[in-house]
Amino acid sequence: MTKATDGRKQNKDAGFSLVELLIAVVILAIIVIPLMNLFVSSNRINIKSRQTLRATTVAQDIMEGLKAYNIEEIRAQFNDPAGGFYVIDSRLIKGGVAEEAPGMGNPTDGLYVFSMKQLTMQGSEYDAKIEVDGRGYMTGTLTHDNEFNDAALADARSIDKKNGTFVEAEKYRQAVLKSVFKDSGMETAIKSRWTAAGVAGNLDTKYDELRDAGNANYVCYKNAAAFFDQVSRTITIELTTSAEVDEDGHPKVDMEITQFYDFVYKDAGGVDVTVHTAGDIGSGFIVDGMPCGKITRMVDAATGEEKINVNLFYYPLYGASAPDKIIVKNGSGADLNLLIAKQRHETTDASGMPVLTDPEYLSDPQLMAAEQAYKADILVQDGLGASMNKERFLLKTNLGLNLVGKNYLAGAPIELPAQLTVNGTNMDLSGSSDMNIFTLDGVRSPMGRAAAPGEATELIYDVQVSIYKTGAADSGFPEDMRMVVIGGSTTN
Numbered sequence: 001m002t003k004a005t006d007g008r009k010q011n012k013d014a015g016f017s018l019v020e021l022l023i024a025v026v027i028l029a030i031i032v033i034p035l036m037n038l039f040v041s042s043n044r045i046n047i048k049s050r051q052t053l054r055a056t057t058v059a060q061d062i063m064e065g066l067k068a069y070n071i072e073e074i075r076a077q078f079n080d081p082a083g084g085f086y087v088i089d090s091r092l093i094k095g096g097v098a099e100e101a102p103g104m105g106n107p108t109d110g111l112y113v114f115s116m117k118q119l120t121m122q123g124s125e126y127d128a129k130i131e132v133d134g135r136g137y138m139t140g141t142l143t144h145d146n147e148f149n150d151a152a153l154a155d156a157r158s159i160d161k162k163n164g165t166f167v168e169a170e171k172y173r174q175a176v177l178k179s180v181f182k183d184s185g186m187e188t189a190i191k192s193r194w195t196a197a198g199v200a201g202n203l204d205t206k207y208d209e210l211r212d213a214g215n216a217n218y219v220c221y222k223n224a225a226a227f228f229d230q231v232s233r234t235i236t237i238e239l240t241t242s243a244e245v246d247e248d249g250h251p252k253v254d255m256e257i258t259q260f261y262d263f264v265y266k267d268a269g270g271v272d273v274t275v276h277t278a279g280d281i282g283s284g285f286i287v288d289g290m291p292c293g294k295i296t297r298m299v300d301a302a303t304g305e306e307k308i309n310v311n312l313f314y315y316p317l318y319g320a321s322a323p324d325k326i327i328v329k330n331g332s333g334a335d336l337n338l339l340i341a342k343q344r345h346e347t348t349d350a351s352g353m354p355v356l357t358d359p360e361y362l363s364d365p366q367l368m369a370a371e372q373a374y375k376a377d378i379l380v381q382d383g384l385g386a387s388m389n390k391e392r393f394l395l396k397t398n399l400g401l402n403l404v405g406k407n408y409l410a411g412a413p414i415e416l417p418a419q420l421t422v423n424g425t426n427m428d429l430s431g432s433s434d435m436n437i438f439t440l441d442g443v444r445s446p447m448g449r450a451a452a453p454g455e456a457t458e459l460i461y462d463v464q465v466s467i468y469k470t471g472a473a474d475s476g477f478p479e480d481m482r483m484v485v486i487g488g489s490t491t492n
Contacts, residue, residue: 054121055467055484061088062116062128062465067490071112071132071461075099078114080301094118094125095473110134117473125470129477132490134461162296163309164239164255168287168343172259173221173315175285179277180263181211181219186275192268213359221345222360225319229272230264232322237310239295239332246296253295253308253332259287264321297334306334316342316374318362323375323421331383336393338380341440344403364408371402377421387423394436400427400447401439417447463488 065087066074077085078099085097095117116128180186191203199206209215219227235257242252263275279286298307310328317324330336344367347358354361362370376399380388402414420427427433427447437448444450464487472481 059465059486127468127473129466131464164295165311166257166292168314175280178280189267230321234325236327239330255292308334309337311339318370323377327379340397390435396438
């Protein structure tokens with residue numbers, strides 16, 4: 001009895017049967033296979049997400065890079081990357097960049113298409129297609145609320161060291177008047193006139209009072225036309241080829257300016273005498289051949305055409321007996337982007353408000369009258385002294401527009417087309433001058449050439465950056481290879 005019982009105890013832990021094992025394996029498979037599938041899918045999704053994230057990062061980098069340049073600079077980079085490519089780090093691009101059709105920079109179409117091949121990001125490679133499209137802001141293809149790109153705008157530009165710029169300062173104006181009153185002949189003539197008229201008091205003191213800003217008899221530009229028999233001025237800008245060259249070996253352009261004033265008075269015998277002056281020698285402020293910097297030429301890599309930017313900011317000589325004459329002598333051989341802007345004299349206090357006690361201060365009614373009577377004659381000449389070909393220069397100016405503040409005008413600025421003459425051509429509102437004349441904000445002026453049919457200078461663009469699997473560029477960018485698309489806009 002005992003031995004039998006012991007035998008049963010030894011056999012109670014016998015193994016599973018084959019059927020039991022198969023059932024266990026099946027149950028395990030049912031559990032494990034979906035889990036493994038999940039792991040594989042999860043890994044695949046993670047890889048795709050990483051690739052999409054990298055593609056999105058690339059697209060965003062390209063979009064931000066595009067916004068740093070105007071369309072011509074972008075085109076130059078894609079067509080001549082060896083000259084410098086900065087839209088995105090060029091070291092990331094293995095397969096090259098190019099401007100693609102359609103578009104190819106046709107300004108009428110307003111569409112520009114660019115490509116990048118084998119753009120590397122964190123070990124992954126992509127192709128990119130960039131579309132810069134201004135057509136949505138044009139008549140006929142309008143998809144936005146405004147036709148910005150039909151305004152026929154001039155190229156805007158900053159005032160920087162690459163330009164030639166002269167800004168007339170008050171010290172120059174005052175130096176000119178000081179030089180006139182130091183003319184011994186004029187001092188003698190005026191004192192003689194006072195003596196003949198029986199003026200009492202010390203004549204030396206009275207003459208000094210003419211240059212005393214705190215005296216009622218102070219002579220300044222506001223009343224100079226009433227004191228002198230004639231007042232006129234000629235501003236001359238000389239542009240010549242410099243001996244200095246830029247980093248690309250192109251010669252720079254030297255700019256010099258001269259301002260000569262003519263003040264006419266009568267001597268003791270009633271004969272007209274002219275004081276011809278560019279400033280007060282004693283003060284050192286003489287605007288006669290004053291250097292205005294060295295201008296860097298803008299050279300079109302494709303055509304070799306050269307352009308230079310020249311800027312003149314000056315105070316109108318109101319009440320003058322002849323129009324302000326502004327002569328630009330362009331001996332550089334380059335085309336000319338010319339900006340001429342009249343300034344309003346206004347002394348301000350610490351709070352920025354005009355000082356009404358300034359003897360030269362012009363109230364809005366006074367400025368209105370002065371602006372309506374003011375005229376400027378601009379001569380743009382080539383190196384030989386002939387009128388420069390109107391196709392080779394562009395003028396941006398506020399001449400022809402009233403400087404009086406909007407609050408006084410209570411509406412749009414008043415146009416003064418008779419204020420401006422260019423190369424002997426009287427301006428009018430019909431566009432008969434046939435010249436490229438623009439306002440300071442870049443809008444084509446009605447005093448110049450009318451916009452040609454379909455003419456548009458693109459101001460704003462819709463931008464679409466599409467990232468594709470590598471090889472898509474060689475296959476024409478098929479839709480099924482596109483991974484990421486982002487959109488935005490940029491200005492020109």
